[in-house]
Amino acid sequence: MKPIATPLGTLKLIEGACEQQIAAELRGLCLLMDIVKESPVWSIDTRSSRPFLVSNDGPPGISVDIFQSMKVRILGGDPHLTIMMAQKSVCVSRQKSEVMTPSTDSMVSLVLLGNMGWPLCKTPTTMRKKAIARRDSPVYHAKDHVYSTEQDHQQIEASNKCLEQGKPMEGLRILATMGRRWYVCRGWDLDLIQPVMEEFLVQYSGEQIQRYLEAPECQEDDLFLVL
Structure with a gap:
């Protein structure tokens, strides 16, 4: 064998x-x-x-x-x-x-x-x-309730740090990655993801979000980073 x-x-x-x-x-x-x-x-x-x-x-x-x-x-x-x-x-x-x-x-x-x-x-x-x-x-299953994991906290902190360092595009990329993970791995609906994501996006200007969406890491990122 x-x-x-x-x-x-x-x-x-x-x-x-x-x-x-x-x-x-x-x-x-x-x-x-x-x-x-x-x-x-x-x-x-x-x-x-x-x-x-x-x-x-x-x-x-x-x-x-x-x-x-x-x-x-x-x-x-x-x-x-x-x-x-x-x-x-x-x-x-x-x-x-x-x-x-x-x-x-x-x-x-x-x-x-x-x-x-x-x-x-x-x-x-x-x-x-x-x-x-x-x-x-x-x-109970994922889409009925929002919960956070250690990986979520790490990505949120990394996104905030990028924004503080003047790298908003990288910060938005991290948030989009997290949104895709929630959608694919947890089975969360967009109706659940988008309001949660809005809490993080308020730190970014509409111009910054628009600039990221013009050249996103994935074409589907506009589903999670909504202006």
């Missing part, structure tokens, strides 16, 4: 496993961990011999065997995630055209779906019970 070091422990694969597929899975794993870190409804359980992605938003509970899903994808191109709902196996597969997509990318999509509250129209039919449960008994 060939041991593969990952941020969640050692993944063991047979010799000759495709290096490109391994690299793709590891990239997706890093993104998955970043998004889960920001999510109030997901966590990664590392207490057993293998890590599991688990939901924390009430029954029916969902768990995904991260390493097993990665392994079957790397070794055989299996499009299924190794997933359990209410302690029963659930078939969640992708289209044949997406069979080469890393399993960790599919896990990211699952996390984002949970962050949105499992909308019935977007949830796989095999997980319909989860969507119905969340619709009938809505629970």
